Amino acid sequence: MDFTTRPELTGTFGMVATTHWLASAVGMKLLEAGGNAFDAAVAAGFVLNVVEPHLNGLLGDMPALVWPAGDDAPQMICGQGCAPAGATVAHYRDQGLDLIPGSGLLATVIPGAFDAWMLMLRDHGTMSLREVLEPAIHYAEAGHPILARAAGVIADHAGLFRTEWPTSAAVWLPGDAVPVAGRLFRNPDLAGVWTRLLTEAEAVTGREAQIEAARRAFAQGFVAEAVDNYMRDACVMDGTGARRSGVLTGQDMAGWTATVEPAVQGGYHGWDIWKGGFWTQGPALLQSLTLLAQTGIGDAGPLEADFVHLAVEAMKLAFADREAYYGDPAQFDIPAAHLLSEDYARERAGLIGPWASTEQRPGLVPGLENLAERFVARAARAIPAAKGAGGGEPTMAHLDKREGDTVHLDVVDRWGNMVSATPSGGWLQSNPVVPGLGVPLNTRAQMFWLDEGLPTTLAPGRRPRTTLTPSMARAPDGTRLAFGTPGGDSQDQWQLFLLLRLVHHGMTLQAAIDAPLVLSGHLQSSFYPRGSEPGALLVEPGFAPGAVEALRGRGHRVTQADPWTLGRLTAVARGADGLLRAGATPRLMQAYAAGR
Known part of the structure; x- marks a missing residue:
């Protein structure tokens, strides 16, 4: 049995997992x-x-x-x-x-x-x-x-x-x-x-x-x-x-x-996954999965450089689309079907190569190409990711107490x-x-942005395109899952790693939560002052020997994170047989699951 920081809870009565005991x-x-x-x-x-x-x-x-x-x-x-x-x-x-x-x-x-x-x-x-x-x-x-x-x-x-x-x-x-x-x-x-x-x-x-x-x-x-x-x-x-x-x-x-409202549904290797609408960043997780379905990520070990590289490069593409096209569907005609389509994913997956991209590369959606061009121009002017006074959810320093x-x-x-x-x-x-x-x-x-004509332009009655993004999924055997994490722009990064380890490697909830995580600083921050760090990657200890050097060799600007400093994942599940399970991260030493 693989070591986990805590037992995965099992029972039949009920499970609660939160970020505070x-x-x-x-x-x-x-x-x-x-x-x-x-x-x-x-x-x-x-x-x-x-x-x-x-x-x-x-x-x-x-x-x-x-x-x-x-x-x-x-x-x-x-x-x-x-x-x-x-x-x-x-x-x-x-x-x-x-x-x-x-x-x-x-x-x-x-x-x-x-x-x-x-x-x-x-x-x-x-x-x-x-x-x-x-x-x-x-x-x-x-x-x-x-x-x-x-x-x-x-x-x-x-x-x-x-x-x-x-x-x-x-x-x-x-x-x-x-x-x-x-x-x-x-x-x-x-x-x-x-x-x-x-x-x-x-x-x-x-x-x-x-x-x-x-x-x-x-x-x-x-x-x-x-x-x-x-x-x-x-x-x-x-x-x-x-x-x-x-x-x-x-x-x-x-x-x-x-x-x-209905949740937005996606699929991956026989799993159904549900996220919030395009007023959240949630569909970026679905886009990442549809992109990864075109790759061989399932053949890579969960602690190997190939696994990290493919996941991060897919996220860069999906989150570039987030910045260009996401917003409140009640006030802007979001090209949702196009962004979530397999044809679009196949076209975009060809951009994932052996080297880390340092560019922001949104796709070109017919009739909305100007939104992609405007994002690329904004990104070119963006300052490096940095803290604002009282600003917001952290990016490259997840557990900094000032944020x-x-x-x-x-x-x-x-x-x-x-x-x-x-x-x-x-x-x-x-x-x-x-x-x-x-x-x-x-x-x-x-x-919001203060530039006119964007899906995320400030406007009365419009929802901001939030980073908040809870998740649910159903496995091919009927098991239902609920999971999520704090972390601003990082939320769907860490949830993607959790889900990939469940789908491809059959990990328990607790083992998938405990496994080391990474954080890409490449994605443009949703928080003031809206910066980014192209190619930057923060990596927890615990990946396979040589994985960090292999990532550096592929062009990722890797910084080694302190142990147990990325992510605050929690999850619960119910099998088709009625068995309940739960797990919670040891990171920050305050999240706990309870159940019987």
């Missing part, structure tokens, strides 16, 4: 209390708001794939809020901007995560609003042992909080002191928000009526009023070092709700219901705390 324990608690996977996911998601505040928040974003046991395919719940009505290119240009800052009020879109969780609970859950909220209220009110990295982020930003963002200082620097890692940290304002939501919801009778009342209180009631009141007068330091006001209003929040990131959770229950969700945004370092709410706004608008 407290969230996993809470999700399992709700399964034990008779709830289903959707109840458990909602409760775990709210706990992640509390215990990983540097990685996600109540006013952030959240796409989730949901797969009810009796359905043949999952659906996507879109908790990605749109750009506000006042978010026009002209207004942002008038502020002296060429790029949207990585932090600050102009980087904010409508908060979407809460409404998406409520939609999931209403349509698929069985438990009451109180049952799913009480664990998060407890940890916000009574305290949780704050993570070392969360305390580190606060320490790094303490000066900014004291001098520029005093509402953040009041929450994150209790007693004007940086929290001590491992000691109890409380956020009574956040606990108060959820408690008031419960109070207003429980003024009406009936489970669904209470959920709807909470949605109204959030989007049209006191939460939206707090945001609106703050945004009217706030003028704060953003990621460029200038003070600017935002454009989000309570009316923007009142006019938006989470939606449900915002994301969380993830996967759940499967005894009936076969499954969830894969990737909440993010609203990081404590992204924006000042909204007075009375205990949490800041998100910064997802930094994924």
